[in-house]
Amino acid sequence: MTAPDLTFVLGGARSGKSRHAEQLAHTRASRLASPVTYIATARHTGDAEFSARIAHHRARRPAHWGLVEADLDLASAIAESDDGRTCILVDCLTLWLANVICPAEGEPCDDGAARMDALEAALARARGPIIVVSNEIGMGVVPMGAMTRRYVDELGRLNQRVAALARAVTLMVAGLPMTVKSEHPQ
Structure with a gap:
């Protein structure tokens, strides 16, 4: 089953996936005369380079694009932003999954299965256009540790x-x- 208007953009680090997804969102929003909501999944860590x-x-x-920060509850962020007209850009699943299975200090560990199921359901129910960005990290050697x-396997499955x-x-x-x-x- 495919979602009504879901575009998935994958690539390695610095492959141009976010820029491409942003261009797609801009083009789609201009063509449909609709707004864009950017759902950011990065967790602010205090790390200067990451900031x-x-x-x-x-x-x-x-500047006129809407912004929703969803470091854990991505499914709800999508459902709440999906009005059938707004183009939603999710950047990115890679960071979101890291937040879910490698939580910040003091947060309970989450295996992510229920969150991934909820994300899949939210994407399948979407009424408006959605663009999702993720890293393709499974093309290298089997990682140590x-x-x-586990992270590489879970991201590959997601x-x-x-x-x-x-x-x-x-694929970028x-x-x-x-x-x-x-x-x-059709």
Whole structure:
């Protein structure tokens, strides 16, 4: 089953996936004369380098785009933002999953299964256009350490679930979009 208007953008670090997704959101919003809501999944850590990355993403986005921060409850953020008209851009599943299975100090550990099920359901029920960004991290060697292997495995499974729902899947390589899946509505 595919969601009505779900686009999934994957790629490695610095592959251009966020920029491409932002361009897609801008184009789609302009064509449909609709607003954009950006759902950010990064957790503010106090790390200066990571804060600079977040600032770079903010500076690149148009100021009139809405912003929702959802470091854990992504399904609810999508459901609450989905009015059938607004283009939703989720950036990114990679950070969201890290927040879920590697919580901040003092938070209870969450295996993520229920949250991933809820995310999949929210995407499947979406009425408006959604663009989801994620890293493709499973193309290398098997990582050392059980926790890292678990994270790579869980992200791979999550990416497969979202790709199965999506009408379009794009893999970004060196800033170039490569079409992996394209299903046009009947």
